[in-house]
Amino acid sequence: xxxxxxxxxxxxxxxxxxxxxxxxxxxxxxxxxxxxxxxxxxxxxxxxxxxxxxxxxxxxxxxxxxxxxxxxxxxxxxxxxxxxxxxxxxxxxxxxxxxxxxxxxxxxxxxxxxxxxxxxxxxxxxxxxxxxxxxxxxxxxxxxxxxxxxxxxxxxxxxxxxxxxxxxxxxxxxxxxxxxxxxxxxxxxxxxxxxxxxxxxxxxxxxxxxxxxxxxxxxxxxxxxxxxxxxxxxxxxxxxxxxxxxxxxxxxxxxxxxxxxxxxxxxxxxxxxxxxxxxxxxxxxxxxxxxxxxxxxxxxxxxxxxxxxxxxxxxxxxxxxxxxxxxxxxx
Numbered sequence: 001x002x003x004x005x006x007x008x009x010x011x012x013x014x015x016x017x018x019x020x021x022x023x024x025x026x027x028x029x030x031x032x033x034x035x036x037x038x039x040x041x042x043x044x045x046x047x048x049x050x051x052x053x054x055x056x057x058x059x060x061x062x063x064x065x066x067x068x069x070x071x072x073x074x075x076x077x078x079x080x081x082x083x084x085x086x087x088x089x090x091x092x093x094x095x096x097x098x099x100x101x102x103x104x105x106x107x108x109x110x111x112x113x114x115x116x117x118x119x120x121x122x123x124x125x126x127x128x129x130x131x132x133x134x135x136x137x138x139x140x141x142x143x144x145x146x147x148x149x150x151x152x153x154x155x156x157x158x159x160x161x162x163x164x165x166x167x168x169x170x171x172x173x174x175x176x177x178x179x180x181x182x183x184x185x186x187x188x189x190x191x192x193x194x195x196x197x198x199x200x201x202x203x204x205x206x207x208x209x210x211x212x213x214x215x216x217x218x219x220x221x222x223x224x225x226x227x228x229x230x231x232x233x234x235x236x237x238x239x240x241x242x243x244x245x246x247x248x249x250x251x252x253x254x255x256x257x258x259x260x261x262x263x264x265x266x267x268x269x270x271x272x273x274x275x276x277x278x279x280x281x282x283x284x285x286x287x288x289x290x291x292x293x294x295x296x297x298x299x300x301x302x303x304x305x306x307x308x309x310x311x312x313x314x315x316x317x318x319x320x321x322x323x324x325x326x327x328x329x330x331x
Contacts, residue, residue, distance in 0.1 A: 001130050005145075008032055008132040013039050017100035018093060020125045023134025024111040024267070026244045027173040028145075032132065033078065036106060037303075045074045045102065049305065051296055052081025052107065058089045062096055065103055074102035080299075082109055082255075084121050097129050110251075111135065113265065136173075146176045153180055156192045164195055168202050174241055175209065181238075208232065210245035217249050217321040218275045220282050225318045239302040239310045246317050247295045253279055253321075254288060283323050294320060 003011065005028045008021075012035050021029055040047055046068060050061050061079050068075035085093055096105065116122060125131040136142045143166065150157065157165065169175035182201040187193050208228045216225035232242055255266055256276055263273045298313040300306045319326050 002126045003130060003132050005032070005132070005134055008130070009035060011130065012036055015130055016102055016104050017097040018125065018129035019104065019106045019132060020109065020122070020129060021106065021132045021134055022109040022112050023132075025134050025136060025173060026248075027177060028134040029108060030240055030244075032134070033106070033108070036076070036104075040076045040104075043074070043102070045076050045104075047305075048075060048077040049296075049300065050077065050079050051292055052079045052083050052109075053292055055083050055086050055089065057081065057083060058085040058093070061105060062089075062092055065096065065105060068103075076104040076106065078106045078108065080108045084116075084119070087120075090121060090124065094124070094128065111267065142173065145173060146180075149173075149177055150180055153184055153189070155180055155183055155189050157198070158192050158194050161193055161195045161198045164198060164202070174244070178209075178237065178241065181236075185236075210237065210242050213242065213318070214245040214249045215275075217246060217318060218253075218279045220279065220322045222319060222322040222324050225322055226315070229314060229318055233311055239314065242314055243295075243298055243302055243310075243317075246314065246321060247299075250288075250291050250295060250317070250321050252276065253283070254291060256280060257285065257288060287320055287323065287325055290325070291317075291320065 001011075001015070005025075008019075009032070012032075021032060023029065037047065039045075048064055048068075050057060050064070052058070052061075057079070061077055065075055065077055093105075096103075112122065122131065136145070146166070147162075165176060165179060169179060179198075179201045183189070183193055183198070186200055187197050208231045210232065213225060213228045213232065216228055229242070252266055252268065253276060256263060257280055259265075260280075263276060264270070268276060294313070294317055297306065297308060298310060298317055301308040301310040301313050316326050
């Protein structure tokens with residue numbers, strides 16, 4: 001079954017088995033996962049998480065689910081990465097999907113190109129499992145999603161305030177969400193928020209953003225990156241948004257280190273490709289090899305799955321991404 005964001009929300013609790021989430025809108029991905037986590041918690045379903053770095057990680061995930069089923073315990077496993085299953089693994093995946101009962105395997109992947117979506121794996125996902133495309137087809141749809149976000153926060157804006165919000169956040173869902181969150185703290189939301197009331201939230205947004213942190217990381221500007229991270233923490237920027245910005249750049253660098261000429265395929269604009277090239281020349285491959293585990297720990301801490309401090313781990317990510325890890329022996 002092929003679904004969009006709204007269609008996927010309606011299927012939560014109705015369909016189990018294998019779900020594949022792919023797209024380039026992290027806020028939509030996080031909202032789907034948040035709804036799923038709420039459903040799993042309500043149903044008493046055990047939750048697990050694994051990284052998907054190589055094809056064998058699919059087997060590890062299926063083994064984990066099968067082991068849990070021996071104890072008659074429904075389990076949901078979230079698998080994050082971009083490795084595709086082998087033909088043999090796909091057969092096992094088909095068997096799991098057919099007998100999943102309440103078990104779920106949710107695979108979170110970056111946006112796939114048209115060639116990838118035509119492969120046997122994605123065709124199977126569309127026909128036999130749940131394939132969720134988390135992209136936005138038009139600016140109208142983007143505006144509707146931002147307006148829906150505002151409704152969930154009980155925020156109403158005047159028409160001129162809406163126009164300014166769209167313009168200043170460049171129609172970016174994550175940036176718009178942060179402005180709306182600031183409005184709930186700055187304004188009385190019982191009445192429509194005017195352009196004058198909106199301005200302070202936009203000014204706060206304009207100093208530093210999570211995207212500025214990603215750029216500082218690529219440039220290896222450790223001091224500036226720490227300054228931005230401190231500002232974001234003081235501004236109550238959600239850890240999930242900061243982690244998304246950092247992990248996006250670190251994962252792109254990891255992919256480029258293995259595929260140096262794949263920048264365009266990975267969606268990196270031509271005017272930014274030099275940033276990644278220079279970063280790869282500067283970074284130590286041994287340091288980069290520690291990133292997947294560091295990002296995994298930070299993600300788990302941000303979701304309350306571990307006792308580590310997520311802000312401390314974000315600082316570790318930033319310093320390591322700049323080429324100056326806090327805990328690493330270069331000798």
